[in-house]
Amino acid sequence: MRVSLLLIPLLLLHIPIVSQAAAIHDAAMEGDVAAITAALDAGADVDESDGSATPLYLAVFMGHIEAAKLLIERGADVNAQTTGGPALMAAVGTGKIDLLNLLLERDADPNSDRDGEFALHVAVTLDCFDCVKALVEAGADVNAKAMHGKTPLHLAKNRGQREIADYLLAHGVVLPTPAPISMKLASADVEKGRTEYTRRCTTCHEAEPQGGNKIGPNLWSVVGRDKASMADMRYSEALLGWEGVWTYEDLNRFLFEPMLTTPGVKMETPGVPDETERVNMIAYLRTLSDKPIPLP
Ligand code: HEC
Known part of the structure; x- marks a missing residue:
């Protein structure tokens, strides 16, 4: 009460x-x-x-x-x-x-x-x-x-x-272009590149000679390969519209931050913004081939 x-x-x-x-x-x-x-x-x-x-x-x-x-x-x-x-x-x-x-x-x-x-x-x-x-x-x-x-x-x-x-x-969009890396590839740490690749990329990519595509295309022989050229892969307009083969510098730009450098891309991942890690990764990608193309 x-x-x-x-x-x-x-x-x-x-x-x-x-x-x-x-x-x-x-x-x-x-x-x-x-x-x-x-x-x-x-x-x-x-x-x-x-x-x-x-x-x-x-x-x-x-x-x-x-x-x-x-x-x-x-x-x-x-x-x-x-x-x-x-x-x-x-x-x-x-x-x-x-x-x-x-x-x-x-x-x-x-x-x-x-x-x-x-x-x-x-x-x-x-x-x-x-x-x-x-x-x-x-x-x-x-x-x-x-x-x-x-x-x-x-x-x-x-x-x-x-x-x-x-x-x-x-109206002001800036597409970043990372500094060239070709000359740094010879001194890259390929093993570190392999570790990072395994950690960050293998959920979506296979990289065996006879392997197929996963969410992303097979990356065997990707260096020097025509961009967006794997059969049975439905690539984005963004990647289909990027002419030429994958050069070291094109990979450098793409992997820096895919959604920024290649807007519209279906690979909606953060990429590899750290230059040293990116160089190691690209040096490793180069080894995924019967005949790795020469270093610059
Ligand atoms: C979440 C899934 C996913 C992850 C993680 C991923 N990718 Fe991708 N990747 C894709 C997809 C999907 C495409 C196709 C993109 C398009 O069509 O726009 C692609 C395309 C590519 C291409 C172009 C290949 C071609 O045939 O032209 C390269 C090179 C590549 N990825 C490398 C990498 C690397 C290196 C990593 C790790 C740092 C990585 N990707 C992580 C999904 C992924």
Whole structure:
């Protein structure tokens, strides 16, 4: 009895706050501008979270532009975090270009992300070219790497989105070219190359003379072999479009970071960014042959 008596004032204090929060979130979900105004006038916090989202996030997610405008005018933080990321992620995720433009005009961060996936990556994944353009014009980093090292260009090429890929290339994508390594091959540690190869590559590649393809093509005699030339292998456009045989320098570039140097590639692995390790690996690949081609 004493306990519940003590609780009464706490409950009385608490209930109005809870119901205000609920009211503004419901109003935002419904795009009810009058109800949002009433809740704010009654003292609701414009950035109050309902446990996962802010009113602005909910309004954007549901596509209510007038409600979103009102919330921003009433001081909502456009970059407030929610479990779905900032409100901009809701605009991109639902492909709502008018809301995306509104948020960007009001200083939303074009490099917003949700758990390491950037708005630009989402825009590419959803094939929303208008969203891509809006984000890039507002300053989104076209070279940003999402989890697993994927760049927007890699995603676009991988999905055959030519228009988006060309746009990204024309707007600042940098394709890295590692320094030449040919002259370092003679002093490479082939054994270390073999160990690293076994550790990193054999899940996807076989390298026996009579062996077949696994997830990736057989790598027997790969040095000096025509690129993307194994029968029964469904290569990416990216690799099919790269002319010529595998030279040491082409392998150097490819293996540096496949998704960066050869965007659209089906080998979506981190590659071998360390030069010494890469040189050892290429020196080992050279030995996978009846007649290894001469060292430079
Ligand atoms: C997760 C699987 C996977 C891993 C791990 C992997 N690869 Fe690949 N690799 C592939 C696939 C798939 C392709 C075909 C790529 C394409 O078509 O875009 C490929 C292609 C290649 C090619 C081009 C061969 C040709 O026929 O033109 C080389 C060279 C290569 N990989 C070397 C390596 C090396 C060296 C490693 C280890 C550092 C490695 N790969 C790790 C899946 C993988």
